[in-house]
Amino acid sequence: MKLSDVKGEKALDMLADLIEPIAEIASDKDVVRRLRAGKKAKAVSTAIKNHKKAVMQVLAVLDGVPVEEYECNILSLPKKLLDIVNDPAIFELFTSQSQETQTPSGSATANITEEKN
Numbered sequence: 001m002k003l004s005d006v007k008g009e010k011a012l013d014m015l016a017d018l019i020e021p022i023a024e025i026a027s028d029k030d031v032v033r034r035l036r037a038g039k040k041a042k043a044v045s046t047a048i049k050n051h052k053k054a055v056m057q058v059l060a061v062l063d064g065v066p067v068e069e070y071e072c073n074i075l076s077l078p079k080k081l082l083d084i085v086n087d088p089a090i091f092e093l094f095t096s097q098s099q100e101t102q103t104p105s106g107s108a109t110a111n112i113t114e115e116k117n
Contacts, residue, residue: 003062003089017061021054035085044081058084 006014016115025031025047048055059080060070072080 003087014061018058021051022062024054025051025058040082040085044078044085048081055081091092 002013003011028046028050030046031043031050033041034046056070056072059068059072060067062080062084063070
């Protein structure tokens, strides 16, 4: 299921359930670096290796199944995961979660002079 297809209260519920696992995966610099480099299969592999429970939570939420009851197999898993990383809404969630912003402390053109005592 694509995130952009979910509307209304169901979208709110789904977002609430996705925030923690996506934040966990998006905090992995290797996953994000690979996604930004267009290496989606490598990013998925890294996410699976480093964040198994979070990946399962995302899959369960997107399939509308409780995490405790969610099952996947080696044949269906790759397609599901690649569908997820190919969804622009999810890609945006992953990359925007990991961006670090810095606020400048002053004008970039300000002159700094040393005062002599």
